[in-house]
Amino acid sequence: MASGEAPPGLIAAVEHAVFPAGARIRPHLCLAVAAACGDPTPALTDAAAAAIELLHCASLVHDDLPCFDDAATRRGRASVHFAYGESLAVLAGDALIVLAFQTLGAAAGKSPLRLPALLGTIAQGVGMPFGIVAGQAWECEPRVSLADYQRAKTGALFTAATVSGALAAGAPAEPWRALGEWLGEAYQVADDIRDVAADPSVIGKPTGQDAALCRPSSARELGLEGAIAHFNSLVQGAIDAIPSCRGEAQLRALVRMEAERLIPKELSEAVLKDARAKEVSQALA
């Protein structure tokens, strides 16, 4: 019945939120798990991966709003609210959440029996009580456990990615939960480290935000050196958590590659060198 297109501003804001792509680690993870399980329904897996990425993009658009981080840049260019205004940023986030579930439903025609669990798993990764929306809401509370916050803010969608990869492939899903949990925690710690130690032009967004916004941060809690050691142990935990399956070796390689992308060796070596220099100068003082 409608005669035209969607409002041009909304279309542009939604496209700006999704393209050009970020690292897309969550959908890659979902696809990799499905492939490792042997994937007879790649259309449904693709939709699950797309839904997860759309939800991630929605959360970035809303997190960047003036009432949260008020970030002017994201992925090396203007954030959505900076480019299109606050109203369209709110609506683009909403539209992306709806589009995620719509994408999932549209791909389920050939395997509808998998849809309820898949929908539930992905919704859990985003909503209340333990998904990314809840994680973001912990930033509005006077007291928060760092573990609960990180699990919800980041871990939940990683867990949704691994579990839904298995579900979309029709494989038992629970064995894949731990991998998502380890990776989610590693990713959050890496993000905290990069917020303290990285070059903003390399990561495409402002640094120093956790301290500026008084956000919980493992780099602030453990120190940079401690946070890097913690990151390395979480990556090892993720590797050890990969269930035995056909694609085990490829998955291990993927996790190692992603860890190196997040915290390059030069960065961790520079931090350790700096820490040793401080120890020496303290010993000499």
Next chain:
Amino acid sequence: MASGEAPPGLIAAVEHAVFPAGARIRPHLCLAVAAACGDPTPALTDAAAAAIELLHCASLVHDDLPCFDDAATRRGRASVHFAYGESLAVLAGDALIVLAFQTLGAAAGKSPLRLPALLGTIAQGVGMPFGIVAGQAWECEPRVSLADYQRAKTGALFTAATVSGALAAGAPAEPWRALGEWLGEAYQVADDIRDVAADPSVIGKPTGQDAALCRPSSARELGLEGAIAHFNSLVQGAIDAIPSCRGEAQLRALVRMEAERLIPKELSEAVLKDARAKEVSQALA
């Protein structure tokens, strides 16, 4: 794995958005259509109705934000952002959208084959290109067709309500689309009329907003008298559009009752009296 509850502020903001109830005309419509079709799966119908109401509540929370209407009151008390702040209002809206789809998925266990179409129908009522998010985004455009705007902003979710009522009941859905379209348009025209002519304490939100915010409005386009005549013809259109079915008579009665609730006879009579008085005074001048 998470150890606690959702953040208390988020829980409170979400509850504030949903309770106490508004008129809940959309879920009532969904339930009424399903009942009129004969409803062998009431659990799925209940979930569809709940999802539609949760999405409607989400849209109200986000529409009331400072970057849109900046409304301090809603349903006779503080709007969500006024009571809980802007951050929690953004997140409560997000959480409600997710919860809507989660509720739908969770109820589909016994009739999973109905889920894909139901999910698609409800998502279409909310998202891009023609759902309520798109409708709200038309407010950000310099030029907009009143019909496209109203269809998306209000009509789409009414259509989703009638179509999903039929789908949840396993009945042919397309014959129910026209009823939703007529009712949605009638509801939007009633809203425009009430924004001009009603008492804010009766409708529980500020009036005069369409003019203040330069929003498209049929009361501004057709005049109050013309808008009331238009409303009456839309209600008749809705009644005529009810497909022949077991519960036809009850549905007709529901539509008439809802029309009277929206634009009580006293209001339309007062407007017509006022218009006649103006004509007389112009004739005498």
